Amino acid sequence: MARWGMAADLDRCNGCGACVVACHSENNISTVGDEQASRGRAKHWIRVERYWEGDFPDVRLKFRPVMCQQCDNAPCEPVCPTYASHHTEDGLNAQVYNRCIGTRYCANACPYNARFFDFFNPSWDKPLQLQLNPDVSLREVGVMEKCTFCVQRIRGAQLQARTEDRALRDGEIQPACVQGCAAKALVFGDLEDPESHVSRLARSPRGSKLLEDVGTQPAVTYLARATQV
Amino acid sequence: MTQPSGSKINDDLLRPLFHTSWRFFLLVAVFGGIVALGLSTWMWQARNGYGITGIKWPVYWGFYITSFVFWIGISHAGTLISAILRLVNAGWRRPVTRCAEAITGFALMIGATFPIIHLGRPWLAFWLAPYPSDRLIWPNFRSPLVWDFFAINTYLTGSLLFLFLPIIPDFAVVRDKSTGLRRKIYGALAMGWRGTPKQWHRLETAMQIMAVAIIPVAVSVHTIVSFDFSMAPVPTWNTTIFGPYFVAGAIFSGIAGLLIAMALLRKFLRLEEYLLPLHFDNLGKLLLVMALLWGYFVFNERLVTYYGNEPAHMAVFWRTQSGTFAPLYWTMVTCNFVLPLILLGIRRFRTITGCVIASIGIVIGMWLERFLIIVPALGHKYLPYSFGIYRPTPPEIIIASATFGAMCLLYVLFAKTVPIISMWELKAADHLPAKHPHSTAKEQRLGDSHA
Amino acid sequence: MDRRSFIKLTAITGTSATLASCGNPENQFIRFLPDEDIVPGVAVWKPGVCPLCAAGCGLTVRVMDADADVMRDGQWGIVRIAAAKKLEGAAGHPISQGGLCARGQAAIQVTYHPDRITQPLKRSGDRGSGQYEAISWDAAIAEIVQRLNALETAGTQRALALLSRGRTGHRAVLTDQFLSRFGARGAVTYQLFGDDVLRRANGLSFGREQLPTPDLANTRYLLSFGADFLGTWNSPVAQAGSFGHMRQGRPGIRGAFTQVESRMSQTGANADTWVPVNPGTEGVLALGLAHVIMAASLHPASAAGRAGAALDGWAGGLANSAPAEVERITGVAAARVERLAREFAETRPAVAVVAGPPLAHSNGLFTALAVNALNALVGSVEQPGGLFFTPQVNVAASSKAGGTAAASGASIEELAKGALGGDVPQVLLVDGANPVFTTPKAWRVRAALGKIPYIVSFSSFLDETSILSDLILPDHSFLEGWSEGAPESGSLSAVLSVAPAAMRPLYQTRATGDVLLEIGRQLQRPLNLPWQTFDEMLGATFAALPSATADVDAWTDAQAKGVWTGTVPGALVTGAAAAAPAAAVAYAEPVFDGDAGQFPLHFLPYPSSAFLDGSLAHLPWLQEMPDPLTSAMWSSWVEINPVTAEKLGVADGDVVEVASGQGALRSAAVLSPGIAPNVVAMPVGQGHQSFTRYASGRGENPVELIAPVTDSATGALAWAATRVKLSRVGPPDGRLILFAGGTREHLEEHR
Incomplete structure (x- = not known):
């Protein structure tokens, strides 16, 4: 059984935001509009966090893409009263929209604030609905949604490999953010396979996990931006 | 200060049941209107979407959960x-117990x-209950929310039973004095x-069992409510x-609520002879003890956080202590500590x-306490990029306020239909050897004492 | 007979009797038939070309079945169509190499935009009122033909003008051919953030009048003067890819990166060393580095050759550019100048790039020449890890356009001046440009367009310029027709992107290329353009190119892959041009509009990450994408240094008024530590008056503050040469929408 993981190389990431839009496009995330965005309802399953350090003129800026970390020890899972948030066999934190009753407890428990709530029924001004991805279900009002590691692509590739009677190749599965990243800052793959690209990056001395001390055992490794000597 | 006699008790306490003044209708109309407003606002919320509240990323709990904890506390x-x-x-409890139990x-x-109310999809709330489903999906028993579901239901059942049992003899009095449908x-x-002696005996035994059983349930309920927070890895929640902090706070706010209710009943139902300054004095002392206890818990909680000096915790700490x-x-500190002490x-x-x-x-201070536990922590969780500030919107304020109207409405209806002071217990006190309300002498076995 | 026509035929014959009385029975049925063979739920991947900027990235378009409300044969109906679902960077494309920027990802919303113009429109109300009525294609084309014939009859062919964004590739060649064969004046091209200064400088320094391709993947030291090469400049996807490789793609080697600018851009945020510099003095710093390199004999002055000779005092070792003098002018400490010079000269290979604000001053050409000479001095031109120029296919030659090459047109400023002064074009064709939004107010472009009696637009949206047009002939979206791109940079070998339609048109639109060819045929004196259709023109080009795959001709191969890349046959190479300048260029102090006493701050409008020059503000995904630096969505803002803000009594989010000699606007202040205290910056893109439901009436357009200062040598707009003053108006009023809460990761020790 695979264990899906990701590596984000902060030395490659330049903060462009392509992953953010790629994710919207792949996962049918509705835009909420200015009024709702101003009330904190924008949904970005992946966001590029930026942090300033120092003051002018000795100022630095850091970017860090943050998505659901697909924790091994996920705080969102035990708190869900209906099993809408649960762990799959291949280590994903699945969110079953149909089972969600909207307690939002999972989002409170998530240390990464990676979960987003649908405050209204999503709508698309016609004919923008034609861009919707039929492989990803739409969410109705009152449910939680979040990064799935593009589970539809994972399942699609697994099916494809099974019909072709072969094993999955490393790099065959690319979530939308990974696929779109021009700088190749994001790498996705199987952490169980020690030879996979993502496994090798996860062992990098530059690697660390986000909020490691919270004990969530995330599946995303961040490779620190190197400092020039 | 003498206790009123048996027939006066009947006259005084049954008066609201048999005599309906325009004031009753006015109160019902006013409070009913408030409740109707709250209900229609909630329908609006369910129909339009949760977005009409001020809840946002990342503060997903606000007024509703605050009010939830507040009312469970009361x-x-x-x-x-x-x-x-x-x-x-404690003999002085007699006039107090029923209106206290009704509050519960x-x-x-x-x-x-x-x-x-706070659910995103309230029409699916029944998924919290374990019911036989052909999909074989049960609720997640690891979730504190499911614990809440059971704890609150147990407490509610127990409390209603505990309220109902001692009313039975009084119901019988009303039955005997009325005709027709009533x-x-x-x-x-x-x-x-x-x-009959046998019935009295059974009632006494049942009351004793319930009194013993309800205490651990009550303690556990608010502990479990506190688990909603302390089980999540949120700074200052975990x-x-x-x-114990929540239980102490709950009793604290509960007594305060009781005192307010007693004062109102005393005034409106003219129970000056039953609810004596002595009762207020005694409950006031109890309240003082709870205020000190609350202060102790807050001091504890704050100091430990401060000494722990975890960056994420300190962010929330300072936000409440000197920030937004x-x-x-x-x-809150003034209302809950300074004011009661004085x-x-x-x-x-x-x-x-x-x-x-x-x-x-x-009551105000304790509501704020719950708000200050929930909201600042959620808005200041680990990653500063995702910090946010929550502000309630009118629908939330209306719904939260309407529940005070609901409380009043239920209380008015209760006082209209049930003698608000346990008549038989009051009368039983007449037969006690020592009439002093502070008497702790073992109560005599009660005979057929009601008129 | 294929399956489709069989079904049609059976359906029609079977029921034609019942429908005989309902008009044209065939149409009734055809509109319910699926467009093509689509298997529900199965995705097909087709090539595409991103149209949003000139980079020409290759796309892979995911096409699946969808039910759409479309018009077929004049009737509306719900039809199962093959619809584009997702755009991805094409893996084998030499520019995009699998990646795609945020804007490219959102390009699909151009096709499905709810406010797209769905059919030809003729103005029915006052100009600018946005009132139009439907008109048929035949009638519309007849109307233009009649107008052009009238010019022909009167002998005033020069009264036809065309305004475009300066596209490269076949579309540009076709319009040029159309204009020159008709006898019109040359096409007027305009882009607010155009790179004309840099092209001119490259022509002077290296004989290549085009944008450079820095070989970041192989460089070890990158020195960038203001170039936002990871965000908005040139070929950002290609550059982001090679920058990633420069950082972490070579085991044990990590390229260093220094950025020189006065406001930290998204690109500058990635620099190891960030060097703030006084606006307009970047060239002085470049010469300062050159001075140190020459003085320390790290490289001789002669090494720079022609590029050095273009600069005054170069041969003499740039005596005026000693570090102390550089410090006085640029504000960069002398010791730092020395250190940068040594790093640049001693790390091999190293490359310097310049673009953006440094060139948007009155001395822009000097700055570009100075950086070019610096590259030449250390031998970084056409060397691995240095500056390259992507070989260009001469499209006019390859497509066998024949005829005379069109004369280069006037600038938009001259066009406007002419129209206001009496030299009024009688017919203006507008192709993709929106100068009303992107030109300084002082040029009075809107008033000038008002003088032109007949304006035709090919726009798909009603923007500030197309709303002034009398006739709108909407183009297909890039997914519905042939799309092409001739990338000017981003690859070391020549690239032409091309793709057939990924889906059938949703509306009654027509490819502009085909429309121009049709007009050319219908004129009383036909233009005899050598192609019947636009794809015929594309086919001619690719037929002239060598195929990359054996056994398949280049045209078939390119259509399948979405790109052609390889060696350009000698006859088709765009030649080197531009002689060295007569006189060497010297540093001149930048000219700023506005008195420094009255307007103490430099104003820096910059292309926003989401909208570039504002042409993408209509896409909701980009509106809702948090800005990389401020996390702002759906809004405009002004960036101010916290020290300056404190002096002016401005707090984060406050509403402030920014005023220049040209005008004033109000926006929300964002306190940013990454901007010099004497500079305020504003992203361009918002502030549209008319640009679909998502962009209209949102935010402020900083272009309205820009003074008409131009680069003295090229005449290009010096958009960073305006001075402003700033004052607080009031507290935050909700106009600024931020996604993020905190700006710093480590919360400082509390007070």
């Missing part, structure tokens, strides 16, 4: 206090609606009470002190008015 007034007072046989029942009912209804409620939420925080600690101020002012302050 519910600790009654049953818990009345059970303890019964067990220690109603506050729980109101509190329990909030988890449903007689039938009260007859059914009296459950065939004839006041702490062991929350259980400081005005609310210091209002008004209840100085004997001269511990009058009925003093008690009521302190109680109102405490």
